[in-house]
Amino acid sequence: xxxPDGTAPPDRPDGxxxxxxxxxxxxxxHEDAGPTPRFEDLAEEHAxxxxxxxxxxxxxxxxxxxxxxxxxxxxxxAVATEPGxxxxxxxxxxxxxxxxxxxxxxxxxxxxxxxxxxGIFLLALAIPALADDKSSFLFSRIWExxxxxxxxxxxxxxxxxxxxxxxxxxxxxxxAIGVALFITYYAPKRLAQPVAYAVDLLAAxxxxxxxxxxILFFAPILLPVINGLSDALxxxxxxxxxxxxxxxxxxxxxxxxxxxxLPVVTAISREIFAQTPIAHREGALALGATKWExxxxxVLPYGRSGVVSASMLGLGRALGETVAVLIILSVPNGNxxxxxxxxxxxxxxxxxxxxxxxxxxSPEKTGAYIAAGLVLFVVTFLxxxxxxxxxxxxxxxxxxxxxxxxxxxxxxxxS
Amino acid sequence: xxxxxxxxxxxxxxxxxxxxxxxxMTVEPRSVTAFIGPSGCGKSTFLRTLNRMHEVIPGxxxxxxxxxxxxxxxxxxxxxxxxxxxxxxxFQRPNPFxxxxxxxxxASGLKLNGVKDRKxxxxxxxxxxxxxxLWNEVKDRLDKPGAGLSGGQQQRxxxxxxxxxEPEVILMDEPCSALDPISTLAIEDLIEKLxxxxxxxxxxxxxxxxxxxxxxxxxxxxxxxxxxxxLIEMAPTKQIFSNPAEKAxxxxxxxxxx
Numbered sequence: 001x002x003x004p005d006g007t008a009p010p011d012r013p014d015g016x017x018x019x020x021x022x023x024x025x026x027x028x029x030h031e032d033a034g035p036t037p038r039f040e041d042l043a044e045e046h047a048x049x050x051x052x053x054x055x056x057x058x059x060x061x062x063x064x065x066x067x068x069x070x071x072x073x074x075x076x077x078a079v080a081t082e083p084g085x086x087x088x089x090x091x092x093x094x095x096x097x098x099x100x101x102x103x104x105x106x107x108x109x110x111x112x113x114x115x116x117x118x119g120i121f122l123l124a125l126a127i128p129a130l131a132d133d134k135s136s137f138l139f140s141r142i143w144e145x146x147x148x149x150x151x152x153x154x155x156x157x158x159x160x161x162x163x164x165x166x167x168x169x170x171x172x173x174x175x176a177i178g179v180a181l182f183i184t185y186y187a188p189k190r191l192a193q194p195v196a197y198a199v200d201l202l203a204a205x206x207x208x209x210x211x212x213x214x215i216l217f218f219a220p221i222l223l224p225v226i227n228g229l230s231d232a233l234x235x236x237x238x239x240x241x242x243x244x245x246x247x248x249x250x251x252x253x254x255x256x257x258x259x260x261x262l263p264v265v266t267a268i269s270r271e272i273f274a275q276t277p278i279a280h281r282e283g284a285l286a287l288g289a290t291k292w293e294x295x296x297x298x299v300l301p302y303g304r305s306g307v308v309s310a311s312m313l314g315l316g317r318a319l320g321e322t323v324a325v326l327i328i329l330s331v332p333n334g335n336x337x338x339x340x341x342x343x344x345x346x347x348x349x350x351x352x353x354x355x356x357x358x359x360x361x362s363p364e365k366t367g368a369y370i371a372a373g374l375v376l377f378v379v380t381f382l383x384x385x386x387x388x389x390x391x392x393x394x395x396x397x398x399x400x401x402x403x404x405x406x407x408x409x410x411x412x413x414x415s
Numbered sequence: 416x417x418x419x420x421x422x423x424x425x426x427x428x429x430x431x432x433x434x435x436x437x438x439x440m441t442v443e444p445r446s447v448t449a450f451i452g453p454s455g456c457g458k459s460t461f462l463r464t465l466n467r468m469h470e471v472i473p474g475x476x477x478x479x480x481x482x483x484x485x486x487x488x489x490x491x492x493x494x495x496x497x498x499x500x501x502x503x504x505x506f507q508r509p510n511p512f513x514x515x516x517x518x519x520x521x522a523s524g525l526k527l528n529g530v531k532d533r534k535x536x537x538x539x540x541x542x543x544x545x546x547x548x549l550w551n552e553v554k555d556r557l558d559k560p561g562a563g564l565s566g567g568q569q570q571r572x573x574x575x576x577x578x579x580x581e582p583e584v585i586l587m588d589e590p591c592s593a594l595d596p597i598s599t600l601a602i603e604d605l606i607e608k609l610x611x612x613x614x615x616x617x618x619x620x621x622x623x624x625x626x627x628x629x630x631x632x633x634x635x636x637x638x639x640x641x642x643x644x645x646l647i648e649m650a651p652t653k654q655i656f657s658n659p660a661e662k663a664x665x666x667x668x669x670x671x672x673x
Contacts, residue, residue: 189473277510278471279506279508279510280510280512280513281471282468282471282504282506282510283506283510283511283512283573283576284512284523285468285471285499286466286468286499286503286504286506286577287499287500287503287523287524287527287576287577287580288496288497288498288499288500288524288527288528288580289496289527290496293527297512297523298512301512301513301514301515302513302514304514
C-alpha cells in the first residue's frame with residue numbers, strides 16, 4: 001500500500017473491491033450512485049440508496065474498517081480514521097436544487113410549447129383557406145378572400161413590408177452607429193448620458209403616438225423631401241411620384257419606422273462599442289491614428305457583429321410594426337393599378353390584417369388573413385435566424401472569415 | 416532615424432493627483448534605456464508622456480518639457496497624433512488588431528500615413544518583419560489573422576507594426592511581462608538589434624532584463640503610497656547594478672526593498 005506515511009490500516013481485508021490497487025474516490029462514488037446522477041432519478045433512487053448505504057456500513061464496519069477508509073488514505077491526508085465512522089457526504093440533490101431545476105425545465109418547455117401552438121394555430125386556420133385559393137398565394141397581388149371563388153395573394157403586401165423595412169434600416173442603421181459612436185467616444189461625459197437617455201426614451205413612446213405624430217406632424221414636413229427625391233430620381237419606377245400630394249406613403253412610413261427602431265439599434269451598438277478593449281484602441285492610437293482612424297481600425301471591426309445583430313433586431317421590429325404603419329399608410333383604391341413606387345400608398349402584412357380585423361366573419365376570410373400572418377411570422381423568423389447565425393459566426397471582436405482579397409495580397413507579398 | 420530625448424522638470428497629474436514629480440533626464444539616441452522601480456512609481460506613466468499616450472486617460476496632464484532633438488512635444492500647435500507617428504509604442508500585452516491579417520497589421524501604420532502602393536507596402540512589411548525577427552515564422556501565412564500567433568510572436572508582430580512606420584523612438588511598456596522565458600529571450604535579442612536604428616526606452620519589472628538589454632538605467636521610486644513618483648537615479652546600467660549612488664537604488668536592486 002502506498003499510503004504516504006504508511007498509516008493505511010494494515011488489517012484491511014484482501015477480498016474487497018479495492019484488491020491490490022488503491023481505489024479512487026470516483027470508483028466509490030460510481031459504485032454508490034451510478035454513472036451520472038440525474039436529479040429526476042434521485043427522488044426514486046434515493047430511498048434504496050439510503051438502504052444500500054446503511055447496509056454497507058453495517059456489514060463493513062465492526063472489526064474491519066469501512067470501505068471509505070482506503071479512499072481517505074488515498075487523498076493523502078493520511079490520518080488514520082476511526083473505524084466505523086462515516087463522513088456525511090450525501091445525499092446528492094437538495095430540495096431547493098430540485099425545485100429550481102423543475103422550474104427552469106418547465107419554463108423552457110413552456111416557451112417551446114407556446115411557439116409550437118402559435119405555429120399550429122396559424123397552420124390549422126391557414127391551410128383550408130389556402131387550399132381554396134384560386135390564385136397563386138405567393139405571387140398574386142389580388143386580395144379578394146371569401147365568397148365562392150376566393151382569390152388572394154401576398155405579393156403586394158410582401159413588397160410593401162419588405163421595402164418599407166429595408167428603407168427604414170438604411171436610414172436607421174447609419175444614424176444609430178453615429179449616435180452610438182458619439183455617445184461612446186465623442187460626447188463629453190456630461191452630455192453622453194443625457195443623449196443616451198433621450199435615445200432610450202424614443203423606445204418608450206407607444207407606436208400609436210408615432211403613428212399620429214407621423215401622419216399629422218411629420219408627414220407634411222417630409223413632403224418637400226418626397227418632391228425633391230422624385231424630381232431627381234423620378235425616372236426610376238421606385239421613386240416615381242404619383243400625382244397629388246399624398247403623404248401617407250411608404251416612404252413616410254419608412255422614416256417613422258426608422259425613428260422607431262433607432263433606439264434598439266443604438267443601444268446595442270453603444271454597448272458593444274464601449275466594450276472595445278482599450279488595448280485595441282491604444283494600439284491604433286500609438287501608431288498615430290486620429291480618433292476616427294482609431295474607430296475605424298479597432299472599434300468598428302470589434303463591434304461589427306453586434307451592429308449586425310442589432311440591425312436585425314431592428315429589422316424584425318420594422319417588419320412587424322402594425323399601428324404606426326396602419327395610421328400612416330394610405331390604402332390604395334381598389335380600382336387603381338398597383339404602384340411599386342415608395343411614394344405611393346400600400347399595405348404591409350400587419351397593417352392589412354389590422355385594417356380588416358372587422359372582416360373576420362367567415363373561416364375562409366379569416367384563414368386568408370391568417371395565412372398572410374403566417375408569412376410575416378416566417379419572414380421575421382428567418383430574419384432572426386440570420387441574425388443569430390451572423391452573431392454566432394463572429395462573436396464580439398471575433399475573427400470573420402477572411403475574404404479572398406486578403407489572400408491574394410499576401411501571396412503577392414510572400415512571392 | 417534616432418533622436419535624443421531631453422526631459423526637464425516634468426510633472427504628471429491625474430486630475431488633482433500628482434503621479435510623477437519633477438523628472439529630468441536625457442535619453443541618448445541609438446541606445447536602450449531601461450526604467451525600473453516598484454509598481455505605482457510612475458515609470459509607465461512617465462513613459463506614456465514621451466509620446467503623449469497619457470492623454471488617452473481622462474484627466475491626465477503634464478507640466479514641463481519633453482524635447483525631441485530641440486522640438487518640444489508639448490509646444491502649442493503640436494499634434495499628439497503626429498508625435499505618436501514619430502515616437503512609437505509597444506504595450507504590455509500584445510495587441511495586434513484581431514480582425515486584420517498579419518500583413519495588414521504590419522501595414523496598418525503605413526496605411527494611416529496614406530501609403531497605398533502595393534509594392535511599397537509589401538516591401539516595408541517584409542523589411543519590418545525581418546526587423547522584428549519574425550519573417551521566417553510567418554512568411555507563409557501573411558494572410559492569416561495576427562491573433563492566431565503565439566503570444567511572443569504577437570508581441571514581435573506589434574514591434575514590426577511599430578517599426579514599419581520608421582519612428583525615431585520606440586517606447587516599450589513591460590513588453591515581456593506577459594511572455595514565457597523563450598519568447599522573452601527573443602524579444603530581448605530583438606531589442607539589442609533595434610538599438611542600431613532606434614532610440615529604445617523600455618519599462619521593465621525584471622531587473623535581470625534591464626541589466627541584459629539596457630545601456631542606461633533609470634530608477635524610479637515613490638516616498639509612500641499616495642505620494643508622487645520621482646526619478647531617484649539614472650546612470651549607465653553597469654554602474655546602477657554594481658555601484659549605485661543612492662541607497663534606495665541599492666536596496667531595490669538587491670531585493671531589500673521594503
